[in-house]
Amino acid sequence: MNRRELRMSLGTLRFLDAHAGAPCGVLDLRTRPAPKVLVWHPAAIDWIFRSDQRMRHPGSRSLTPLFGRRSLLWADGSRHAAYRQVLGPPLRGRRLAAYRGIIAEAVHSAIDTLVPGGQIALPAWTRRLTLGVMARIVLGRSDDALNAAFTRWIERALGARHRTLAYRYLAGGLPASGVELDERLVRTARSTVDSWPATLAALLLAGDGPLRGIDDAELRDAIVSLLFAGHETTAAAAAWTLYWLDREPRIRQEVAAELAGTDGSTAARVPLLQAVIAEALRLAPPVTVAENRELTGDAELLGRPLPAGTTLTPSIYLAHRDPGRFPDPGRFDPHRFLGDRLPPQHYFPFGGGSRYCLGSQLAQLEIRMITAAVLRRVDWHCVNPRAAVPRLRGHAMAPDPRLRMSVRSCRD
Numbered sequence: 456m457n458r459r460e461l462r463m464s465l466g467t468l469r470f471l472d473a474h475a476g477a478p479c480g481v482l483d484l485r486t487r488p489a490p491k492v493l494v495w496h497p498a499a500i501d502w503i504f505r506s507d508q509r510m511r512h513p514g515s516r517s518l519t520p521l522f523g524r525r526s527l528l529w530a531d532g533s534r535h536a537a538y539r540q541v542l543g544p545p546l547r548g549r550r551l552a553a554y555r556g557i558i559a560e561a562v563h564s565a566i567d568t569l570v571p572g573g574q575i576a577l578p579a580w581t582r583r584l585t586l587g588v589m590a591r592i593v594l595g596r597s598d599d600a601l602n603a604a605f606t607r608w609i610e611r612a613l614g615a616r617h618r619t620l621a622y623r624y625l626a627g628g629l630p631a632s633g634v635e636l637d638e639r640l641v642r643t644a645r646s647t648v649d650s651w652p653a654t655l656a657a658l659l660l661a662g663d664g665p666l667r668g669i670d671d672a673e674l675r676d677a678i679v680s681l682l683f684a685g686h687e688t689t690a691a692a693a694a695w696t697l698y699w700l701d702r703e704p705r706i707r708q709e710v711a712a713e714l715a716g717t718d719g720s721t722a723a724r725v726p727l728l729q730a731v732i733a734e735a736l737r738l739a740p741p742v743t744v745a746e747n748r749e750l751t752g753d754a755e756l757l758g759r760p761l762p763a764g765t766t767l768t769p770s771i772y773l774a775h776r777d778p779g780r781f782p783d784p785g786r787f788d789p790h791r792f793l794g795d796r797l798p799p800q801h802y803f804p805f806g807g808g809s810r811y812c813l814g815s816q817l818a819q820l821e822i823r824m825i826t827a828a829v830l831r832r833v834d835w836h837c838v839n840p841r842a843a844v845p846r847l848r849g850h851a852m853a854p855d856p857r858l859r860m861s862v863r864s865c866r867d
């Protein structure tokens with residue numbers, strides 16, 4: 456690892472902020488043994504997403520030990536296509552309606568735990584809530600003990616940046632989930648295949664599906680990947696959305712008016728809320744870099760020749776802070792998203808190309824429904840807005856864990 460890679464690794468956000476606004480939009484992270492380039496130039500991003508099918512998608516060094524070598528996040532070729540064929544349809548369009556009951560139940564139960572006069576750590580509260588939703592969708596049930604064991608493991612590995620780095624560089628890698636947790640996840644997945652709506656695990660296991668015969672080790676990697684990718688990201692975006700609505704009373708009032716008589720499930724009825732969510736995802740994208748792309752042949756990027764084997768890492772964080780596209784990029788302004796749709800090479804919180812996030816619609820449905828229920832039932836305020844700064848959890852980015860809300864009252 457060279458000095459630049461080390462600086463990026465040890466002080467990622469500081470390193471990235473130092474390059475925000477640089478017009479080149481590409482940064483060499485290393486040149487040997489094979490080049491690795493961080494990319495946020497719109498033309499380069501467009502080229503990467505269009506060429507995606509011809510690239511490899513090797514897992515990151517830090518996450519592969521957690522999610523497993525056979526995770527769908529870095530599957531390629533026909534195996535990757537099979538995963539998308541199985542998981543794509545239930546996670547988009549009308550079929551998403553099947554999850555509305557699960558989300559509503561989870562968010563109202565979470566609100567029922569709030570105590571007037573008490574305080575909660577907002578990022579942990581949204582994380583518990585979205586893990587409960589994902590557990591129901593992936594495994595068919597949300598088992599508190601299992602969720603707690605999963606959370607303990609993720610916290611140990613990614614909860615504090617200094618600990619993650621110590622594991623990575625001093626202890627030889629991030630801590631494994633362990634046989635017991637893996638077995639419980641797989642056992643639960645296999646025992647709930649008859650629940651309704653069909654669990655994602657049941658679809659992976661379907662005897663007549665393209666993944667038929669999937670073994671326990673690969674099933675474990677898929678479950679862990681879905682639980683993690685599906686809950687950490689959504690929780691961070693939900694926490695930012697709730698935070699910004701607390702800080703911007705006028706916008707909160709307009710959003711509350713938009714939500715009158717709806718549970719937030721229909722995006723078309725709540726354009727301002729959608730814009731608030733989009734702006735929260737721009738300012739603090741929960742995934743700071745999309746998956747690595749590796750060139751399988753020599754190529755040219757922005758007129759510059761790159762050899763086969765080069766790794767290209769699309770930087771969502773830097774693209775979203777381009778002052779040319781987003782004037783005064785550090786300012787929260789949802790009105791940026793009320794006009795025409797932004798081109799995907801400028802704004803891509805869910806990545807793009809053949810790896811475009813499978814859960815983007817589910818995530819936004821969850822965030823809308825969480826916001827609708829909170830605005831209707833909870834009167835709270837942020838007690839320490841200074842803690843509203845992004846912190847890394849692996850490649851994921853969430854508000855500082857100390858960000859707290861003080862609950863004044865709750866309605867039924």
Ligand code: HEM
Pocket residue numbers: 527528529539546681684685686688689692740741742744745746747804805806807808809810811812813814815817818819
């Ligand atoms: C706000 C919430 C979310 C954000 C910001 C987010 C963001 C992303 C990003 C940036 C990628 C990589 C795309 C690329 O490399 O081009 C991704 C991939 C993925 N996401 Fe999400 N995600 C979110 C929620 C979810 C949810 C709820 C699920 C649940 C199913 C999910 C499942 C996945 C999967 C399975 C992939 C891998 C897709 C593939 O490699 O083909 N995500 N997500």
